[in-house]
Amino acid sequence: MEVYKTKNISDEDIRSIDCLDFVSSKNAPNWLYKGSLIEHLKNIPNCIKNFVPLSYYEHKQFKTIDFLGKPTVSLRFKLENTEQVTERVRDALEGVNFSHSFGDLKRYILTVCVELIRNGIIQNLQHNKSEIISLDILETDEDVLIRVTDGFGNLNCEDITSRLKAIAIKGEYERKEYGAGIGIFMVVNSVDSIQFNVESGKKTEVICHMNKYKRLKHFKEKETAIFFGKR
Amino acid sequence: MSSLEIKVEISGDQALAKLIGQINEDSDLSALENITAKTLILDLKEVSLINSCGIREWVEFQNQHFDFEQVIYENCPQVIIEQMNIVAGFIHKNGKIKSFYAPYFNEFTDEEVKILLTPQEVVDGKAPVKKDAEDRELEFDEIEAQYFNFLNK
Numbered sequence: 001m002e003v004y005k006t007k008n009i010s011d012e013d014i015r016s017i018d019c020l021d022f023v024s025s026k027n028a029p030n031w032l033y034k035g036s037l038i039e040h041l042k043n044i045p046n047c048i049k050n051f052v053p054l055s056y057y058e059h060k061q062f063k064t065i066d067f068l069g070k071p072t073v074s075l076r077f078k079l080e081n082t083e084q085v086t087e088r089v090r091d092a093l094e095g096v097n098f099s100h101s102f103g104d105l106k107r108y109i110l111t112v113c114v115e116l117i118r119n120g121i122i123q124n125l126q127h128n129k130s131e132i133i134s135l136d137i138l139e140t141d142e143d144v145l146i147r148v149t150d151g152f153g154n155l156n157c158e159d160i161t162s163r164l165k166a167i168a169i170k171g172e173y174e175r176k177e178y179g180a181g182i183g184i185f186m187v188v189n190s191v192d193s194i195q196f197n198v199e200s201g202k203k204t205e206v207i208c209h210m211n212k213y214k215r216l217k218h219f220k221e222k223e224t225a226i227f228f229g230k231r
Numbered sequence: 232m233s234s235l236e237i238k239v240e241i242s243g244d245q246a247l248a249k250l251i252g253q254i255n256e257d258s259d260l261s262a263l264e265n266i267t268a269k270t271l272i273l274d275l276k277e278v279s280l281i282n283s284c285g286i287r288e289w290v291e292f293q294n295q296h297f298d299f300e301q302v303i304y305e306n307c308p309q310v311i312i313e314q315m316n317i318v319a320g321f322i323h324k325n326g327k328i329k330s331f332y333a334p335y336f337n338e339f340t341d342e343e344v345k346i347l348l349t350p351q352e353v354v355d356g357k358a359p360v361k362k363d364a365e366d367r368e369l370e371f372d373e374i375e376a377q378y379f380n381f382l383n384k
Contacts, residue, residue, distance in 0.1 A: 082255040082282055083234050103343050104309070107280065115283055182318065183283030189317075216334050216343065216372045 120150035
């Protein structure tokens with residue numbers, strides 16, 4: 001099988017990526033954070049910019065999102081409510097080929113898209129703006145790539161990891177704020193990898209890779225990797 | 232317009248509420264307010280989707296408005312079981328699961344099936360054996376320790 005790498009990633013970087021797995025516990029439906037190496041990877045300049053890791057934990061394969069060509073789905077949002085977002089994404093997913101995957105995969109992809117898009121829309125509402133939130137879905141026979149961007153750049157690594165850990169370990173969420181962390185937890189639980197590229201105060205790009213699993217069981221057995229890009 | 236419909240029937244001390252559609256932050260849950268019954272039965276079979284804000288609204292709505300002696304959850308679909316397994320408080324403190332759907336796979340026909348189970352059928356965290364019409368054994372299509380975790384809460 002072919003291996004695609006960006007010019008900015010070294011073999012040493014790839015080895016460090018292995019240490020970023022969020023692994024499922026045998027006793028709980030949770031993802032437990034294994035160590036502090038996210039900090040290490042975050043400090044490698046541009047190492048995770050503009051590419052999506054595919055099956056990285058098995059074959060260390062990488063493909064660029066641009067390599068996959070034209071998106072199957074390309075939608076733009078500003079101030080829609082959840083039901084409007086859900087309806088538009090659900091309709092658009094009719095164009096994605098799910099013929100060889102388990103039945104509920106479409107629901108999990110819908111959830112990932114809606115949660116990420118609504119996160120951007122909520123920031124529009126909070127800041128009284130109408131920035132464009134974009135959704136692109138690209139696919140191969142085996143994979144789906146989801147890219148959501150907004151013009152805020154407000155996500156940060158520490159905040160995301162602390163909220164994920166609170167939900168994963170205790171099932172607790174912060175009630176006082178709008179972004180409680182449940183949404184990002186649902187997203188992380190659904191994807192094979194998630195990559196956050198944040199230009200602070202300017203732009204957030206979230207890229208998720210999901211394998212088109214044939215069986216629900218295999219989907220649930222996957223391990224999720226999380227990447228934070230640095231710009 | 233809310234895409235969640237709630238149908239409530241009251242009979243003596245018992246109220247049965249059927250939820251149909253999606254639960255999100257715009258869902259109108261008011262039909263579940265001010266019900267005078269000792270027991271509320273929630274039939275969740277036709278809940279198709281719940282988002283993160285819907286989860287939070289649901290948990291907080293139950294805490295504020297459910298003063299029942301017992302809340303019974305029945306016909307819980309997979310999408311609900313997944314949230315019960317993640318979020319503390321998704322099941323009310325006086326809540327009890329009566330029945331829920333579990334995913335099985337028929338490797339002979341390559342088909343997925345959702346089978347209604349009761350908590351009593353899950354012994355030592357193991358999925359009960361289920362068979363198809365030809366008496367062939369189906370495979371449980373989830374991770375038992377994860378999927379049945381809500382029964383330990």
